[in-house]
Amino acid sequence: MIQGVVVMNDQGKPRLVKFYDYQPVERQQELIRSIYGVLCNRAENVSNFIRADSIFGPDTRLVYKTYATLYFVFIFDSSENELAMLDLMQVFVETLDKCFSNVCEVDIVFNFNKVHTILDEIVLGGQVLETSSSEVMKAVEEISKLEKASNSISLVPKSIPGWQTR
Amino acid sequence: MTGPSLMDSLFQRTLEDLIKGLRLHLVHESTFISKSLDEIRREVRSPDLDTKAAAVQKVTYLRSLHGVDDSFAAFPAVELAASPRFRHKQIAYLAASVSFHSATAVLLLLTNQLRKDLNSSNEFEVSLALQCLSVVCNLDLARDLTPEIFTLLSSSKQLIRKKAIATILRVFGEYPDAVRVCFKRLVENVESSDPQTVSAVVSVFCELASREPNSYLPLAPEFYRVLVDSRNNWVLIKVLKIFANLAPLEPRLAKRIIEPIGEHMRRTGAKSLMFECIRTIVTSLSDYDSAVRLAVAKVQEFLVDDDPNLKYLGLQALSIVVPKHSWAVVENKEFVIKSLSDTDPNIKLEALRLVMAMVSEDDLSEICRVLLNYALKSDPEFCNEILGSVLATCSRNVYEIIIDFDWYVSVLGEMTRIPHCQKGEEIESQLIDIGMRVKDVRPELVHVGRDLLIDPALLGNPFLHRVLSAAAWVSGEYVKFSKNPIELMEALLQPRTGLLPSSIRAVYIQSAFKVLTFCLHSYLFAKEAVASSSSCAYDLESGASDSIPEKGCPEGSNLATSEALASSEQNEDFNRSFLCQSVEDNCTENDGDTLVAPGPSSSSASLNKLQFTRGSIINLLDLIKTALGPLAGSHEVEVQERAWNVLGLIKLVEQEIQDTPMQNEGKFVMEELKASEIMKLMHDAFFGELGPVSKSAQERVPIPDGLMLKENLNDLETVCGDVQLPSTCSFSLGKPHFEESSGSLFDFQKKEELEPSSESTSMLAEHRKRHGLYYLPSEIKETTSSDYPPANESKLAISVSVSDDVDYLVKLTEQSLVPKKKSNQTKPRPIVVKLDERDGVRIAANKPESKNDLISGAVREVLLGNEGIPTSSQGKHFDKLSSKTRGKEKIAIVQPLGSTGLLANAGNSELANSSPRRSKHVSHGKEKKPRSPRNNAEGCEERSYRDKKKGDHRHVKNKARQSADGGVNVVAQTPVIPDFLL
Known part of the structure; x- marks a missing residue:
């Protein structure tokens, strides 16, 4: 199964963290740090797989790919196919791209919930659910419609521009 | 902290505001976060759900990406989940799946909400609940929500169905009894027309089969059909993984799947599927030569590809195949060796592994x-x-x-x-x-x-x-x-040994001690030998007899012989003593040489040993005193103690060595005697053979009669108090002779435990018990040098010239x-002491996880054991099932054992093992009974009835096939595979 999905930037700042087994706060931070520690030492144009036994326990590996300033990392065990995981990552990135039209780091930073929604349509409980980005898009659009419908009931504006800099 | 006010909800920051704030406060991030947390703490208590939702969302964000503790928001998240608004539910379930774990207290409060949402008509609400459940599921949730999941497994909405399937894995893991309820319906989904559903269910089986493949053999026909029919790469990859686990268990299955796998390999353009086919062949079908050849041919395509990922995976496949088919690597050796200098660390490592797998004694x-x-x-x-x-x-x-x-x-x-x-x-x-x-x-x-x-x-x-x-x-x-x-x-x-950590310095000093002992011993005894060679033949012989057993001594000095030698030597010393003067004269002539100077008489045939001059010895002693003197005050006890040992020895012998030439004859004789004796003893102590001891040596010491090792000895303390003597009744059957026993204990150790008397046994047992010590037979005499403490780490560089390159290799x-005849070895291989077969071999006891055991037990029950259940009970309501069928299952457990030969075949031991387990399940079932849902049972009754009929039908067929097969299947524990596959 897939044990986790992590997106972080090239400074090691996590942008999306999803583990399919509960991880205590400290452990999660530590995992992110050690993943970054491994990734930042990789040269360019080398293979995308890393044995992660020391980080996640026996027989785990991770596959990563760099898209602009972001590392996408999938952590998985021997019941997944390495190349298939690369494909899945491609599906995820494609979907993000469709969703935010030319996705960049800031989109992922500011759309915490939406990115989670997208990922949840692709992977559930560590199992691959959907591998077609257009199917995922369909579901995500349905969900956003629902969100909007439920939000429109609320009349009070929730944010006043400029407030946050105070 | 003040309560939430209207102002708070009016001017609340949204998640977006928070993120912007975080980006502005890069420097003081932590203070900003703690300030925000204070706000959030207030906001989550707000009665306004929108405010609460925004707060929960913010804290989830902080938990997920900034590692903030958000346990305080657990309850608000549960409250939020009850909101009718989809947006709120979404936030709440995300929060739960990020921060709840199986022991979170409020999880119990979520049960009803989850149930409600699982039954919702809105498919996205259902999938929110499933997503959450797939992460936070614990035993209670799994047990209480199994009926809902069961219903969803055959939902008409594909989206829901595949999510329910993916969730079920977690539910099985937490609550194995769910297998009994859901398994058949899960299996039916394998035949679904929707590839995503098939993919999900095959993934679940892949997970299950990787933990305990045996139980899933009966499903092989279903998987085989998928393997042949499906054109979806995701599905095929998972099915191949299942077969990789199943094939080793059933050779007929292996034979059967080779053809379709080869077909896929020829057909597919997808590298992922190709690699999975290769991996399946090299891991599980390596006995089939043609298949392996095809796989290796495809691996070669991977190796020549430019993509480092494919190269890496290709090498990995080779390293799997190499133990059985070394030709596969030999064919690609050039590539493998060139890969050692690849830039990619993964590729280099795999290549290294392959190179090492290829080595033989010749090369x-x-x-x-x-x-x-x-x-x-x-x-x-x-x-x-x-x-x-x-x-x-x-x-x-x-x-x-x-x-x-x-x-x-x-x-x-x-x-x-x-x-x-x-x-x-x-x-x-x-x-x-x-x-x-x-x-x-x-x-x-x-x-x-x-x-x-x-x-x-x-x-x-x-x-x-x-x-x-x-x-x-x-x-x-x-x-x-x-x-x-x-x-x-x-x-x-x-x-510069000062640079060493003290523990290793201690080893250095101890070694210096041994070297000193050796030098002094050879000095003193060589003199005698020299003396004897120049004077009388008798002494020469005795000198030889002295030196041979110790210096070349192969079997380790044995106390008894050395004592005998020592005593004989004392007599001889008297004979020799009068000659010593001349020897001294001999030696003083060579004083000039500080280093090794072969003495004038070293030609003496019996001693090929080095000769030390008096001067060199004195210099040696001085050197040691200067070097170790300061260490006698060391703060490290090990160092200090060892240094004192050496210095103490020097003090004992130095005087006489220095003084000998000046002393008169009589005095000299006395001193000489003393020093020689000391050195003799030291030498004996150090230079006995130190051999390896088997880890199991202790086990092989026969337990003497009457020694009851497993007896609880607590009562002894009251009997013998703190002082000594063991009470006879608890240790030995023989009569106690305590006066003798101390003597016999000594014998016991000395004589390598020939016939341990009951007294000595009891003494030994007493001793062992007191000190927690276990003595081995006299193989190890010396333990001083076995302590090697850890060293610290860093680096240093020595320049070494690099010459060889890839081509050479x-x-x-x-x-x-190229397989060649064994070259003539110039040297015969020396004897390597091995203690026993088990030397170095570790016995890996891998007990399967109990949960897995439970799952597979339940699976087997569903797949094989259910035949005994009469059909009439199948259509019952769930709640009745829990009471009625339980009883019947109990009968069913007994039935196959007695009646049908096939089950006895299939799992004799299995049944034996699992019966206690089953009785546990039964009790589970009873617990479950009151909670069983009534409302949904109505709905699913019809469907389940149909399902079960269908299932039954198949199982009747299975049964017929199995009984036909029964005779062939001799291997216990291998569930029977229906014939049409094979």
């Missing part, structure tokens, strides 16, 4: 040479990988691959000098291990040890301290092979890998 030395040269020029990490794998390969199975140990020992020395070497610990243990096991290599070992010790550069590299410690120990222990003990002593005492392996 070991050449391959090692080349690999060490690679190690010299590669980065530290890979360098150590190389060293590590060379060390591991060479030491495998007690060095079975090594013929020339002299060579290997020198390779170990060479490795130490490789600048990036960090394998000190491993080299250390091998040096000592070889020293103890291989007698013939000791001279070379001492030589290598000396080279390491005198190299001042090594002392500065903490990674190598452990090696130095081994070198010091080896030099001390086998100093008799040293060409120049005094040089050794200088190396051991050089000022390619050429070399080309020669060496």
Whole structure:
């Protein structure tokens, strides 16, 4: 199964963290740090797989790919196919791209919930659910419609521009 | 903290505001976060759900990406989940799936909400609940929500159905009894027309089968159909993984799947599927030559690809296949060896593994040479990988691959000098291990040890301290092979040893002690020998008889003989004493030489030993005193104590050695006697054989009659108090003779435990019990040198020239890998002491996880055991099922055992094992009964009835097939596979 999905930037700042087994706060931070520690030492144009036994326990590996300033990392065990995981990552990135039209780091930073929604349509409980980005898009659009419908009931504006800099 | 006010909700920051704030406060991020947390704490208590939602969302964000503790928001999240608004639910379930774990207290409160949402008509609400459940599921949730999941498994909405399937894995894991309810419906989904559904269910089976494949063999026909029919790569990959687990269990299955796998390989353009096919063949179907050939041909396509990922995976596949089909690597050897210098660390590592898998005794030395040269020029990490794998390969199975140990020992020395070497610990243990096991290599070992010790550069590299410690120990222990003990002593005492950690310094001092003992002993006894050779034949003989048993002594000195020798020697000393003057004269002439000076009489045939002059000995003593004097006040107890030991010995003997020429004859005789005796004893103590001891040695000590090791001895303390003597009744059947027993205990240890009397046994047992000690038979006499403490780490560089390159290695392996006749070995392989078969072999007891056990037990029950259940009970309501069928299942457990031969065949032991488990399930079932849902049972009754009929139908068929098959299947525990597949 897939044990986790992590997106972080090239400074090691996590942008999306999803583990399919509960991880205590400290452990999660530590995992992110050690993943970054491994990734930042990789040269360019080398293979995308890393044995992660020391980080996640026996027989785990991770596959990563760099898209602009972001590392996408999938952590998985021997019941997944390495190349298939690369494909899945491609599906995820494609979907993000469709969703935010030319996705960049800031989109992922500011759309915490939406990115989670997208990922949840692709992977559930560590199992691959959907591998077609257009199917995922369909579901995500349905969900956003629902969100909007439920939000429109609320009349009070929730944010006043400029407030946050105070 | 004030309560939430209207102002708070009006001017609340949204998640977006928070993120913007975080980006503005990069420097004071933590203060900003804690300020925000204070706000959030207030906001989550707001009665306004929108405010609460925004707060929960913010805290989830902080938990997920900034590692903030958000336990305070657990309850608000549960409250939020009850909101009718989709947006709120979404936030709440995300929060739950990020921060709840199976022990979160409020999880219980979520149960009803989850149930409600699982029954919702809105598919996205259902999927929110499923997503959450798939992460936070615990036993209670799994048990309470199994009926809902069961319903969803056949939902008409594909989206829901596949999510329910993916969730079920987690539910099974937490609550194995769910298998009984859901399994059939899960299996039916394999035949679904929707590829995503099939993919999900096959993934679940892949997970289950990887944990315990046996139980899923009966499903092989279903999987086979998928394998043949499906064109979806995701599905095929998972099915292949299932078969990779199943095929080794059932040879007929393996034969059957080869054809379709080959078909996929020829057809597919997808590398992922191709690789999965290759992997399945090389892991599970490696007995089928044609398949392996096809796989290796495809691997070659991977190897020549430009994509490093494919290269890496190709090499990985090769390393799986190499143990059985070494030709596969030989065909690709050129590529493999070139890959050693690839830029990709993964590829280099795999190549290294392959190279090491190829070595044989014939080409070991050449391959090692080349690999060490690679190690010299590669980065530290890979360098150590190389060293590590060379060390591991060479030491495998007690060095079975090594013929020339002299060579290997020198390779170990060479490795130490490789600048990036960090394998000190491993080299250390091998040096000592070889020293103890291989007698013939000791001279070379001492030589290598000396080279390491005198190299001042090594002392500065903490990674190598452990090696130095081994070198010091080896030099001390086998100093008799040293060409120049005094040089050794200088190396051991050089000022730079101050750089060593104290524990290793202690080893150095102890080794110096041994070297000193050896020098003094040879000095004193050589003199006698010299004297005797120049005077009378009788003494020559005695000198020889003295020196041979100790110096060449192969079996380890044995107290009894050495005592005898010592006593005979005393007599001889009297004879000799009057000659000593002339010997002294002899020696003083050579005083000028400080280093080893072969004495004038060293030609004496009986002693091939070094001769020490009086002057060299005195210099030696001075050297030691200067070096160790300051250490006598060391704060490290080990160092201090050992230094004192040495200094104490010197004090004992120094006087007489210095004074001898000036003393009158009578006095000299007295002193000489004393010193010789001391040195004799010291020598005996140190230079007995120190052999390896098997880990299981203790087990092989026969337990004497009447020794009850497992008896609880607590009551003893009341009987004998703190003082001594064991009460006879609890230890021995014989009569107690305590006066004698102390004597017999002594015998017991001395005589290698020939006939342990009951008294000695009881004494020994008493002793063991008191001190927690277990003595071994006299194999080990000396334990002083076995303590090698850890070293610290860092680096140092030595420049070594790099010469070889890839081509050389390619050429070399080309020669060496072609199967050739064994070259004539110039040297016969020395004897390597092995203790027993189990030396080095570890017994891995892998007990399957109990949960997995439970799952597979339940699966088996569903797949095989249910046949005994009468059909009439199948259509019952769930709640009734829990009571009625339980009872019937109980009968069913007994039935197949007695009646049908097939089950007895299929799982004799299985049934035996699982019956206690089942009774546990039954009790589970009873617990469950009151909670069983009534409302949904109505709805699913119809469907389940149909399902079960269908299932039944199939099972009847299965049964018929199985009984036909029953005779063939002799292997217990292998569930029967229906015939049409095979």
